[in-house]
Amino acid sequence: MAAKGLLRAEEVYHDPTRRVRELRAKGKKVIGYPCVYVPLELLAALDIVPYRICGEMREPVTEADRVLPASFCPIMRSCLDCSLKGRHDFLDGTITVHASDPQEKTARIWQSYTRLPYFHFIDMPGTTRTEALEYFASQLDGMVTTLETFSGKKLSADRLNKAIEAYNQQRLLVQSLFELTKPSPPLVSGTEIVKVIKAVMSLPVDEGNQLLNEVLEEVKARKEKPQAKRARLLLWGSTTDDAAVMSILESNANVVFAEDCAGYRPYRGKVIVATDEVMALAIHYLLEITCARTFVQSTATPTKKDYQQDLQGRYGYLKSIISDWKIDGVILLLVRYCDPFAFEVPAVKDYFASLGIPATYIEYDYTEGSLAPMRTRVEAFLETIG
Amino acid sequence: MTTGEKKRVINRVKAMYPLRAKVDESYMRSLEAIKAGKPTVWAMLNFCYGDPVLKAMDIEVVYPENYGAALAAAGVAREYLDRADAEGFPTHLCGYSRANFGYAARLMELGGQPPPEAPMGGMPKPLFLLSSVAVCDARYKWFQALGRYLDVPVWTLEAPLPGIREFQLKDCYEEMVRLSTRHLRDFIAFVEKAVGRKMDWDKLDEIANLMMEINRVSHEINELRKAKPCPMHSRDFWSAMPPALFLLGDLKESLQLYKNLYDEVAERVKNGTSAIPEEKYRLVFAELPPWHSLDLFDRLAERGWNFVIESFGYHPPPPVDLSHVSDPIERIARYSLQRMVSNYKDALEKNVVAGVDVYIYLKYVSEWKCDGAFLHPLVSCRSASTHLPHLANILMERLKVPSLIVEGDIVDLRLFNPQDALLRAEPFEEAMEHYRKVRREAGFDW
Numbered sequence: 001m002a003a004k005g006l007l008r009a010e011e012v013y014h015d016p017t018r019r020v021r022e023l024r025a026k027g028k029k030v031i032g033y034p035c036v037y038v039p040l041e042l043l044a045a046l047d048i049v050p051y052r053i054c055g056e057m058r059e060p061v062t063e064a065d066r067v068l069p070a071s072f073c074p075i076m077r078s079c080l081d082c083s084l085k086g087r088h089d090f091l092d093g094t095i096t097v098h099a100s101d102p103q104e105k106t107a108r109i110w111q112s113y114t115r116l117p118y119f120h121f122i123d124m125p126g127t128t129r130t131e132a133l134e135y136f137a138s139q140l141d142g143m144v145t146t147l148e149t150f151s152g153k154k155l156s157a158d159r160l161n162k163a164i165e166a167y168n169q170q171r172l173l174v175q176s177l178f179e180l181t182k183p184s185p186p187l188v189s190g191t192e193i194v195k196v197i198k199a200v201m202s203l204p205v206d207e208g209n210q211l212l213n214e215v216l217e218e219v220k221a222r223k224e225k226p227q228a229k230r231a232r233l234l235l236w237g238s239t240t241d242d243a244a245v246m247s248i249l250e251s252n253a254n255v256v257f258a259e260d261c262a263g264y265r266p267y268r269g270k271v272i273v274a275t276d277e278v279m280a281l282a283i284h285y286l287l288e289i290t291c292a293r294t295f296v297q298s299t300a301t302p303t304k305k306d307y308q309q310d311l312q313g314r315y316g317y318l319k320s321i322i323s324d325w326k327i328d329g330v331i332l333l334l335v336r337y338c339d340p341f342a343f344e345v346p347a348v349k350d351y352f353a354s355l356g357i358p359a360t361y362i363e364y365d366y367t368e369g370s371l372a373p374m375r376t377r378v379e380a381f382l383e384t385i386g
Numbered sequence: 387m388t389t390g391e392k393k394r395v396i397n398r399v400k401a402m403y404p405l406r407a408k409v410d411e412s413y414m415r416s417l418e419a420i421k422a423g424k425p426t427v428w429a430m431l432n433f434c435y436g437d438p439v440l441k442a443m444d445i446e447v448v449y450p451e452n453y454g455a456a457l458a459a460a461g462v463a464r465e466y467l468d469r470a471d472a473e474g475f476p477t478h479l480c481g482y483s484r485a486n487f488g489y490a491a492r493l494m495e496l497g498g499q500p501p502p503e504a505p506m507g508g509m510p511k512p513l514f515l516l517s518s519v520a521v522c523d524a525r526y527k528w529f530q531a532l533g534r535y536l537d538v539p540v541w542t543l544e545a546p547l548p549g550i551r552e553f554q555l556k557d558c559y560e561e562m563v564r565l566s567t568r569h570l571r572d573f574i575a576f577v578e579k580a581v582g583r584k585m586d587w588d589k590l591d592e593i594a595n596l597m598m599e600i601n602r603v604s605h606e607i608n609e610l611r612k613a614k615p616c617p618m619h620s621r622d623f624w625s626a627m628p629p630a631l632f633l634l635g636d637l638k639e640s641l642q643l644y645k646n647l648y649d650e651v652a653e654r655v656k657n658g659t660s661a662i663p664e665e666k667y668r669l670v671f672a673e674l675p676p677w678h679s680l681d682l683f684d685r686l687a688e689r690g691w692n693f694v695i696e697s698f699g700y701h702p703p704p705p706v707d708l709s710h711v712s713d714p715i716e717r718i719a720r721y722s723l724q725r726m727v728s729n730y731k732d733a734l735e736k737n738v739v740a741g742v743d744v745y746i747y748l749k750y751v752s753e754w755k756c757d758g759a760f761l762h763p764l765v766s767c768r769s770a771s772t773h774l775p776h777l778a779n780i781l782m783e784r785l786k787v788p789s790l791i792v793e794g795d796i797v798d799l800r801l802f803n804p805q806d807a808l809l810r811a812e813p814f815e816e817a818m819e820h821y822r823k824v825r826r827e828a829g830f831d832w
């Protein structure tokens with residue numbers, strides 16, 4: 001019998017391309033995307049399987065050295081490196097977004113060196129102003145146009161609404177998964193969650209939802225739970241999609257909330273369709289995803305900057321997480337050269353300090369070699385919070 | 387100075403000097419104006435987009451990016467960088483931004499007074515901050531992060547940048563115009579509120595036209611540099627560009643100065659006058675020059691290296707007729723977009739999908755007939771560096787033109803080693819000679 005629940009998640013986590021390769025062999029189209037700003041609903045509605053492209057920490061970067069400088073986001077370097085090595089040969093195409101500068105720049109190089117049948121780049125505004133939102137929606141319209149041509153299908157409102165529903169369901173299921181980390185000890189570990197979410201991002205939406213349902217059921221029922229450790233931590237950062245990193249953080253602590261792009265962040269809220277589905281997606285993706293790349297301030301047109309108010313406006317959502325998940329400390333974890341998030345570090349720390357929560361910043365270079373120093377840093381931090 | 391004797395070899399264009407002098411002049415004037423209570427804004431280079439508005443509103447503008455370079459050149463950046471480190475900013479961030487965080491922390495510690503040790507009188511506390519999403523993440527995340535120190539509002543200018551292919555989709559350009567126009571209108575309302583004055587629309591109209599005319603003349607000057615031998619060296623371009631790039635001082639006066647520069651360069655073309663004693667090799671330079679080691683170019687000029695075109699980001703957009711656009715805001719928006727979109731069609735035709743900043747160098751090299759490219763990646767400025775490895779590949783693949791890559795940095799000036807560049811000059815000349823033959827055999831005309 002095929003594996004289910006956590007075992008299935010483990011399988012997919014270790015061999016994430018297997019299922020999409022099978023689907024492709026059966027005639028499905030598969031499109032890769034490296035960033036959570038791509039509205040997957042539009043792909044699913046056209047019967048295309050989205051596949052989240054992740055870096056591979058254990059793979060030394062060699063090919064990308066020819067085309068990208070060394071002092072550059074190591075995650076994007078790794079993603080491109082894998083592509084150049086043919087690891088993404090099952091893809092029919094990729095969709096990239098002007099999320100951060102490294103992604104925008106890598107996207108263009110990617111397109112130049114890997115001639116997949118389909119490639120689309122979504123330009124994203126930097127602000128959340130009304131005119132920016134409308135521009136973003138027009139960019140999504142452009143993506144629909146190229147996808148329709150590529151797939152030979154026409155996007156129907158009905159199918160799009162169904163896809164929105166399915167992804168809203170997925171958001172809800174991931175939110176439920178994080179509910180299970182509220183008790184002490186948590187019912188599911190941060191390391192398990194990394195595997196589950198990476199697996200979900202490597203499967204079509206319905207299969208991902210089925211997996212999540214199985215995991216939820218299994219975790220609630222199982223006898224052997226993760227142990228309560230020295231502290232309950234919140235992870236804040238860009239993307240932590242490698243279970244080895246999370247298990248370092250969890251050596252002597254429970255990471256009960258992961259505010260990052262392979263954790264809770266892509267699954268916050270839900271898409272609410274009022275009239276126009278594409279606009280609904282634009283609103284959700286531009287306003288709801290809490291990536292540092294978007295310029296947000298407490299008031300749209302301020303006449304004065306009130307730092308505390310600004311911190312509250314930008315990070316206020318973290319306050320209830322701190323209390324609901326009973327967080328003792330925060331790890332700000334970034335890869336080196338992740339500029340959009342790195343600029344936020346002192347401000348985020350200020351915010352946690354205002355809540356009386358200790359926080360530490362750890363930077364790594366996305367190699368296995370960086371794990372041992374990371375462990376030392378986490379230990380030192382745990383010492384300080386007692 | 388690291389390259390030994392300081393013999394000047396480059397034949398500088400005389401009409402460049404008054405343009406270069408405008409940098410200091412307008413800085414001093416702006417200091418005076420600021421002392422007299424005129425509002426000051428800290429801005430990012432915004433490529434003809436926000437600057438005309440500030441100019442029309444009679445606001446003094448200082449550019450912390452440029453000031454970062456000044457701090458590095460004056461050798462005082464270290465103290466501010468250390469301060470930024472202590473404040474918790476990761477050390478890999480843009481060096482200019484880190485210097486600025488240190489500076490802002492110090493400024494506020496002194497109650498908003500510029501620190502006495504700051505060169506050129508320092509940067510005064512701004513009325514607001516004008517950031518831009520163009521070019522790099524640093525250029526808006528940096529100003530947002532300044533909120534820790536400065537209790538002033540931030541306006542972030544949008545800068546749409548679709549892909550080369552995606553730009554061809556229906557309505558894409560008009561959506562960019564719509565975004566930019568509406569955005570600029572709101573920005574003006576924001577500025578009016580901040581300074582408590584209304585926009586003088588006639589003045590904005592005049593400034594928009596002058597800005598476009600100055601840039602048109604500047605563009606024509608660069609066209610003249612296609613001549614063989616090239617009459618004007620990159621050093622003259624860098625010295626003369628700030629009044630056009632930053633709309634410094636009186637624009638009518640600038641226009642006249644650029645016209646004078648055009649006349650002198652045209653005269654040189656007529657007479658076959660070269661910018662260096664003997665032009666053996668024509669080179670393109672990307673991107674930011676090593677400001678502190680510019681005499682390297684004299685040493686290279688002694689060897690016959692003429693730098694004939696350079697630094698796309700500093701170049702004026704190609705001229706475009708916008709006389710039918712009566713609304714100055716829309717004219718400014720379309721003109722600002724022109725910098726990038728004017729190249730999209732050609733880039734697509736040439737199948738260069740890696741972006742305008744790569745395509746443009748293929749254009750430069752083939753139209754300015756370059757034998758080699760001098761590429762200068764900067765450790766702490768990713769936007770000026772990321773495209774360079776690909777650029778080197780594509781120049782070789784498409785045009786059989788070799789690249790010399792010499793690493794540097796924007797604040798750690800020791801990273802750039804002019805001696806190393808000089809040591810590599812001879813083998814690079816052999817490469818340039820070799821590929822000249824390869825190109826001729828392949829049917830290229832240079």
Ligand code: SF4
Nearest residue numbers: 073100102238338339
């Ligand atoms: S947000 Fe950071 S980690 Fe993610 S692509 Fe951008 S630079 Fe890399």
Ligand code: SF4
Nearest residue numbers: 480522524767768769
């Ligand atoms: S990274 Fe480079 S382009 Fe960006 S602000 Fe810094 S110096 Fe300027």
